[in-house]
Amino acid sequence: MxxxxxxxxxxxxxxxxxxxxxxxxxxxxLAPFRSGRxxxxxxxxxxLDMFPYxxxxxxxxxxxxxxxxxxxxxxxxxxxxxxxxxxGWDAFGLPAENAAIRRGEDPVxxxxxNIAQQKASMRRYACSxxxxxxxxxxxxxxxxxxxxxxxxxxxxxxxxxxxxxxxxCPECQTVLANEQVIAGQCERCDSNVTKKKLTQWYLKITDxxxxxxxxxxxxxxxxxxxxxxxQRNWIGRSTGAEVHFEIEGREEAVTVYTTRPDTLYGATFxxxxxxxxxxxxxxxxxxxxxxxxxxxxxxxxxxEMDRLDSSRAKTGVFLQRYAINPVNGERIPVWASDYVxxxxxxxxxxxxxxxxxxxxxxxxxxxxxxxxxxxxxxDPAVTGEATADDGPxxxxxxxxxxxxxxxxxxxxxxxxxxxxxxxxxxYRLRDWLISRQRYWGTPIPIIHCPSCGEVPxxxxxxPVVLPPAEGxxxxxxxxxxxxxxxxWATVDCPQCGGEATRDPDTMDTxxxxxxxxxxxxxxxxxxxxxxxELVREWLPVDQYVGGVTHAILHLLYSRxxxxxxxxxxxxxxxxxxxxxxxxxxxxxxxSAMSKxxxxxxxxxxxxxxxxxxxxRLSMVFAGPPxxxxxxxxxxxxxxxxxxARAWRLAGDxxxxxxxxxxxxxxxxxxxxxxxxxDAAQAVETFRFNVAVARVMELxxxxxxxxxxxxxxxxxxxxxxxxxxxxxxxxxxPYTAEDMxxxxxxxxxxxxxxxxxxxxxxxxxxxxxxxxxxxxKVKDRLDVSPSIAEDELRDLALASKAxxxxxxxxxxxxxxxxxxKLVNVVPE
RNA sequence: GCCCCGGUAUCCCAACCGGUAGAGGAAGCGGUCUCAAACACCGUCCAGUGUGGGUUCGAAUCCCACCCGGGGCACCA
Numbered sequence: 001m002x003x004x005x006x007x008x009x010x011x012x013x014x015x016x017x018x019x020x021x022x023x024x025x026x027x028x029x030l031a032p033f034r035s036g037r038x039x040x041x042x043x044x045x046x047x048l049d050m051f052p053y054x055x056x057x058x059x060x061x062x063x064x065x066x067x068x069x070x071x072x073x074x075x076x077x078x079x080x081x082x083x084x085x086x087x088g089w090d091a092f093g094l095p096a097e098n099a100a101i102r103r104g105e106d107p108v109x110x111x112x113x114n115i116a117q118q119k120a121s122m123r124r125y126a127c128s129x130x131x132x133x134x135x136x137x138x139x140x141x142x143x144x145x146x147x148x149x150x151x152x153x154x155x156x157x158x159x160x161x162x163x164x165x166x167x168x169c170p171e172c173q174t175v176l177a178n179e180q181v182i183a184g185q186c187e188r189c190d191s192n193v194t195k196k197k198l199t200q201w202y203l204k205i206t207d208x209x210x211x212x213x214x215x216x217x218x219x220x221x222x223x224x225x226x227x228x229x230x231q232r233n234w235i236g237r238s239t240g241a242e243v244h245f246e247i248e249g250r251e252e253a254v255t256v257y258t259t260r261p262d263t264l265y266g267a268t269f270x271x272x273x274x275x276x277x278x279x280x281x282x283x284x285x286x287x288x289x290x291x292x293x294x295x296x297x298x299x300x301x302x303x304e305m306d307r308l309d310s311s312r313a314k315t316g317v318f319l320q321r322y323a324i325n326p327v328n329g330e331r332i333p334v335w336a337s338d339y340v341x342x343x344x345x346x347x348x349x350x351x352x353x354x355x356x357x358x359x360x361x362x363x364x365x366x367x368x369x370x371x372x373x374x375x376x377x378x379d380p381a382v383t384g385e386a387t388a389d390d391g392p393x394x395x396x397x398x399x400x401x402x403x404x405x406x407x408x409x410x411x412x413x414x415x416x417x418x419x420x421x422x423x424x425x426x427y428r429l430r431d432w433l434i435s436r437q438r439y440w441g442t443p444i445p446i447i448h449c450p451s452c453g454e455v456p457x458x459x460x461x462x463p464v465v466l467p468p469a470e471g472x473x474x475x476x477x478x479x480x481x482x483x484x485x486x487x488w489a490t491v492d493c494p495q496c497g498g499e500a501t502r503d504p505d506t507m508d509t510x511x512x513x514x515x516x517x518x519x520x521x522x523x524x525x526x527x528x529x530x531x532x533e534l535v536r537e538w539l540p541v542d543q544y545v546g547g548v549t550h551a552i553l554h555l556l557y558s559r560x561x562x563x564x565x566x567x568x569x570x571x572x573x574x575x576x577x578x579x580x581x582x583x584x585x586x587x588x589x590x591s592a593m594s595k596x597x598x599x600x601x602x603x604x605x606x607x608x609x610x611x612x613x614x615x616r617l618s619m620v621f622a623g624p625p626x627x628x629x630x631x632x633x634x635x636x637x638x639x640x641x642x643x644a645r646a647w648r649l650a651g652d653x654x655x656x657x658x659x660x661x662x663x664x665x666x667x668x669x670x671x672x673x674x675x676x677x678d679a680a681q682a683v684e685t686f687r688f689n690v691a692v693a694r695v696m697e698l699x700x701x702x703x704x705x706x707x708x709x710x711x712x713x714x715x716x717x718x719x720x721x722x723x724x725x726x727x728x729x730x731x732x733p734y735t736a737e738d739m740x741x742x743x744x745x746x747x748x749x750x751x752x753x754x755x756x757x758x759x760x761x762x763x764x765x766x767x768x769x770x771x772x773x774x775x776k777v778k779d780r781l782d783v784s785p786s787i788a789e790d791e792l793r794d795l796a797l798a799s800k801a802x803x804x805x806x807x808x809x810x811x812x813x814x815x816x817x818x819x820k821l822v823n824v825v826p827e
Numbered sequence: 828g829c830c831c832c833g834g835u836a837u838c839c840c841a842a843c844c845g846g847u848a849g850a851g852g853a854a855g856c857g858g859u860c861u862c863a864a865a866c867a868c869c870g871u872c873c874a875g876u877g878u879g880g881g882u883u884c885g886a887a888u889c890c891c892a893c894c895c896g897g898g899g900c901a902c903c904a
Contacts, residue, residue, distance in 0.1 A: 183901095217851065226899075232902055240904080258904060271904090312902085343901045351904085358902050484867085551899085621852070623840060628897090633839045635853050642852080643865090678850095683842095690841065693851035700851090707868075770847045775885040777847060814885055816831050821846050825884045 014644040015610030019734045023747070024123070026477050026737075032750045033077070035084040042082035047073040048517055048539050048577075050087045050546030050554075054114035054136075055095045059620075060593065060631065063546070066127050066623050067616040068583050068688065069545040071730045073128045074591055075683045078726065079418040084538055086128040086520040087122065089115050091138035092509045094188060095689040096173065097310050100432045101474050107440045108469070111138055121604075125612055126733045128750070133523045137512035138440070142519065144463035145529035146511050147445040150559075151456045154446070158204045159434075161454065165275065165342065166433060168196035173476025174437045177199055177508060179234075179553045195275075195300070199430060201444060201505065202431040205560045209235055209427045212559055215574050223580040224626065226597040227551045236428025236550050237375045241412050243350065243421040244269060246324040247334065249285065254278065255325065257345030257426050262407035262413070265396035266373035267350040269336045269361065270323040271316070273342035274299045279319070282334060288320045294334060299338045314362040325350075325535050326420035327411070328397065337362065345426055353386065360386040371395060374404070432557065434508040439466070439474050441506030447494035449500035457502075458494050464502065480504035507581040513554050514561040517541055517576060520681050532570055544577040547585065548626075555580075581686055593631075601631050613732035614640035621692045643735045646699050647730055649721045650739035654712045657744035664716025665709065671701040672720040672772035673761040679727050680754065688731075691812065695727045717756075718743070771796045772823040773805035785818045796822035 014781070051067035052116035054064060089111075096107040109619035110314060112426045115136060120130065135142050153159040159517035165175040173511040175198060205212075213235050215227050240259035245256055254272075272279045274296055283292035295317045306312065316337030322332050332350075340349050341357055353363035353370045361382055363370055370380055373396045388450070393399040399407045415421030435444065443464045445457040457464055467488035472481045483489060483504035493500040519539040522530040540562075562576040587593065588599040606615050617639040622629040646657065663668060671818035677697040682691035702720045722743055728751045729736030740749035764785055767794065771779040793816050796802060802824055809826035818821050 221863080228830065230899060236900095236903065238903075260904080314902090338903095339902050341903065356904065358904075361902090426903075444845050548898090621839090625841095627833095630839080633853085634840090638853055648867090687841090689839095689852095690850080693841070696851050703868085768847070772846085773887075775846095775883095782846075811885070815846090817846060821885090823846080823884055 014615070014647045014735075014736075016640070019501070019738045020124070020612060023734055023737045026128075026747050027126075028123075030748050031131070032748045033073070033083070033085060033130050035082055035086075036132055037082075040409060042080055043539060045076045045081040045083045045543075046541045047083055047543045048084045048520075048541045048736065049085075049087065049543070049546065051090050051513070051516060052094060052118060053095070053117055054111055056114060057117050058603055060601055060606075061605075062118075063125065063615055064586050064629055065545065065547065066122070066125060067619040067731070068360055068581070070126075070128050070616070071683060071688050071691075072543055072545065072581075074730045074733075074750060075680075077128070077750060077756075078729075078752065080753065084129055084133070085130055086521065086523075087127065087131075088132040088134050088516060088520070088523075089118070089136040089138075090509065090513050090516070091115065091136040092143070092441045092512055093437060093505075094440070097438055097474055098732050098792070100440075100469060106469055107474075108138075111136075111440075113437070114746045115163050123696065125607075127731075130463055133520050135519060135523045136259060137424065137509070137516065140465050140504065141526065142516075143442040145519070146442040146507060147457070147462050147464060147516075148459065148529060148566075149515065150507070150511075151445055151459070151462075151566065153203060154454075154456055158207065159201060161199055161201050163197060163199040164199050165195045165628065166200055168198075169193055169784050171476075172438075172596075173478050175433060175435065177433045177510070177641040179432075179556070180725045191566070193732060200433050200434040200435055201507075203504075203560075205432045205557075206427060206429055208560050208563050209237065209429050210502065210558065211563055211574070212429075213237055215559070215563075216340075218575050219580075222578060224548070224582050227548065227555065229579065230551045231556055234429060234556065238426050238428075240407075240424060240426065241421050242346070242424040243415060244326060244495040245295075245350065246326070247282070248322045248331075250282070253420075255346045256348050256350050258350060258425060260352065260408075261411045262393065262396075262399060262402075262404055263352040263373050264325065264327050264350065264411055265399065266354050266371045267325055267330075267332060268353060268369045268371055269332050269351045269359075271337050271340045271349050271351050271359075271362070272319075272334065273340040273347040274316070274336045275340045275345040276342040276611065277346060279336040282319050282321050283317075284338065288317055288321045290589050292317050292319065293443045293526070295336065300388050302338065308674075310427070313363045314358075316362065316366065318366070326418065327414065333367070333368070335362075343430065354380045354649045355386050357386040357388075360384070373399075431562075432508075434511055435505035436508055437478060437480045437504075438476070438506055439469060439472065441509060442511065443482065444503040444505050444507060446503040447491055447493060447500045449496060449498060450491055450505060451498060452495040452500075453694045455493055455500070461494075477553065480506070482506065483619075503706065507543050509583035510553060510557050514557045516566070517544075518565075518571070529570075535571055540555070540573045540575060541577045542582065543579050543728045545581045545583060548582040551582075554777045556799065581625060583625050586629045588630065589632045590630065606636060610636040610640050611734075613643055613735045617643065617692065617731050620688045623689055625686055625688055642696060642699070642733055643728070645703065646695075646724050647735050647739055647742075649699065649702050649706070649724060650742040652706050652712045653721045653743060655715050657718075659715040659718060661715045664714050664719060665705065666716075666722055667755065668701065668714065668716040669758075670761050670764075672716070672723045675759045676723055676755055677762060682698045691727070692731065695724060698727075699724055722752075723755055725749055767819050769796075769819055770821050771799055772800055772821070774826060775800055775823060776805075778802055778805045783819050784821050789816045789818050792818045792822060793817055796824060 058539050073083050076083045082202055091111050096111045098622040099110045100107045101103050106614045150159055169186040171189045181193050186193055238259050241261035242255050242257055244253040244255050283289050319334045319336055321334040322331045353360040354372045374391045376389045376391045377393050380386045385685045390404040412423050445464045447455045449455050467485040472484050474481050489502045518530050518535055522534040525573045529740050539619055546717040558576050565571045614636045616635045618634045622634045671735050675694045679694045705717050725736045725739040735748045767785050769781040770777050770784045779799045793814050806826055812825045812827045814824050
């Protein structure tokens with residue numbers, strides 16, 4: 001146990017447990033982080049930590065995230081801002097339901113118990129949250145507005161139902177959004193995801209693809225580059241053309257999408273996605289019907305995992321049908337294959353094997369012709385490498401001799417003229433599938449009426465509250481448990497009054513987190529999701545802090561919601577999070593902590609061993625915030641040692657509060673003001689570890705000043721110790737508060753304010769000037785920081801060491817950078 | 828395969844526009860205090876910045892190639 005340490009200075013001891021117990025009730029009373037006071041004149045700032053999911057108690061990851069968010073929030077409070085730093089719980093989701101299934105616990109009870117536990121832990125962890133703004137997404141008062149937003153979108157055609165092949169997790173027995181499928185596996189349980197044809201609810205995020213992409217410009221330099229890149233990739237905008245191909249024996253032409261319309265003359269075959277409706281239709285009237293059915297069955301059995309393996313050999317079936325190339329009238333064979341995706345573009349492609357590797361692989365497997373139309377010097381049919389480079393077009397009629405860009409422009413014009421094609425944009429992004437066949441979520445507020453169809457639940461009947469779980473079969477079985485709540489599900493149609501049923505699905509929990517940051521501005525509003533006026537006052541979020549795991553999912557959905565709400569006139573901004581900081585993970589000996597790996601470090605153990613402050617400090621000091629913290633590399637006992645050292649300073653100060661630091665020891669004052677200046681700068685640029693180092697430096701200076709310098713009585717020492725308390729309060733609030741009290745002040749140190757930095761104390765009396773000869777350091781001079789260039793050059797040239805290094809050589813030139821450097825360059 | 832980020836002392840990490848490689852911490856070693864220890868305090872050792880080349884008066888920093896580690900994307904036509 002190192003919870004206490006004998007100081008060697010009298011009987012005062014740094015007793016972690018006692019300090020924690022002393023200040024918690026005081027803070028409860030003072031509520032220094034309350035942000036809702038109506039008469040508050042301070043400028044507003046909104047600092048937000050991603051809210052937690054209440055699965056058990058807080059863990060090491062939370063400890064890191066909240067320690068970092070706290071540094072930022074507490075800093076801006078010191079800086080005189082009215083900081084809103086709220087917390088709540090992302091409380092819907094599968095774990096509650098799984099606990100219910102496994103242990104027969106009520107999801108409601110399980111969830112609220114966990115929330116209570118986490119809340120108590122956060123209080124003890126001294127998070128600077130505004131406790132007056134707490135809510136949980138599973139509160140009917142909250143999800144009421146999920147339903148309201150859904151209906152707003154429904155009425156505008158942004159929420160709709162369609163049948164399609166959806167991602168299906170056989171383990172969770174529910175559908176998944178594209179964003180929740182990671183490398184062919186379920187984001188939650190890692191099962192291999194399969195496809196299933198189902199009718200599901202979607203939100204039309206694709207309508208916002210361009211804005212989601214283009215508005216990222218506003219975030220440049222304020223969000224991590226990595227996240228912006230991931231979002232860009234995810235949206236995957238590409239430009240090209242749609243080209244209409246006649247199919248022999250089919251009334252309507254079939255459209256393909258291509259990014260390389262310039263290679264149209266090189267199309268030697270045509271491929272439709274095997275699992276598309278078109279493939280089945282084309283096969284139906286063909287001798288290849290039997291072969292195709294067999295192939296389709298095989299394709300359906302292929303797991304998403306295998307399908308994603310691009311090294312897999314190409315497979316397919318010739319449908320014995322022909323398409324007509326609109327530019328040269330050529331008759332090309334139509335194949336069905338699974339290398340073409342049914343839900344991207346139009347589900348059909350023109351294959352140009354000479355200039356597309358996938359098409360070439362396919363052509364070589366089935367002995368189809370390869371025709372070069374862009375001369376890149378090599379023959380893909382021989383090398384097996386398709387050429388995607390630019391070059392003069394050949395075998396391409398009117399395009400011959402043109403380069404890629406010219407040819408694309410020319411062919412689009414030709415296609416448009418003839419009405420056989422046009423310029424087109426495509427996205428990788430798909431609409432957001434939000435229905436889930438699970439219990440613990442927001443019921444979808446739609447009533448299915450046999451005569452009226454999909455009828456929205458009238459606003460005045462919202463919220464549609466979940467029926468109690470008791471008596472329902474929550475086990476995953478592929479259909480919604482809510483369907484089993486017959487009394488709940490059976491209702492009168494709001495339109496015709498006839499018997500109808502409620503939609504039995506619940507919403508993806510990412511809907512909940514897509515607007516929670518708005519609700520904090522007005523958490524207790526019973527008549528609206530929020531008062532637009534309050535949102536205008538507080539939003540957008542000035543600083544968002546959270547893990548990079550949400551780089552796509554949550555952040556993309558939130559951006560989408562914000563844009564929809566902007567269109568609805570409910571918010572006046574386009575981007576919800578002005579700045580984003582991604583913190584790393586806490587790992588152990590190089591890998592993620594997990595029970596099964598046996599390297600799990602329990603937060604509660606660490607807290608009782610070292611104290612809250614030492615753990616917080618360790619998290620912040622471990623390295624740059626976006627890097628992972630390897631718990632094996634940090635030294636919580638070292639942190640505790642530093643805190644005790646800082647704390648002891650407060651007890652050593654013998655001057656009285658309010659004594660004037662002017663007239664105190666100048667070098668101590670300089671160290672103090674330098675530390676305040678540098679630490680502030682470091683915090684504002686998220687270099688928290690550097691900020692801590694600056695404080696440690698100051699503590700070392702003060703220790704020396706007390707023991708062997710101007711002494712404990714010097715007012716500059718008091719000034720320094722108070723600065724230490726304030727700076728330490730960003731990271732270690734208990735220690736700082738106790739220091740503050742020992743220095744003779746009333747709580748809370750959190751509200752003490754950042755001391756003004758005296759600029760004149762940042763100027764050094766003299767600096768060391770390095771004198772180099774040919775770039776090598778030969779001498780050092782003590783000079784005034786304001787020394788003139790000429791004077792410095794003369795001083796340097798007069799140096800004996802320089803003369804010795806020159807060894808008689810003439811000076812070619814002298815580079816002078818006052819006051820820090822002179823470089824003498826010999827001939 | 829493509830793209831992004833990183834590689835500095837035994838370890839975790841600093842180093843503003845290219846300008847003294849070291850701020851801070853951990854570990855180690857030595858000392859003061861002590862009967863001894865713990866604690867505390869003081870001091871100290873340790874790298875030339877992954878490798879090779881280039882630009883420059885001067886490179887951890889900029890450029891090129893490669894190696895290693897981490898992350899993202901990956902049949903998206």
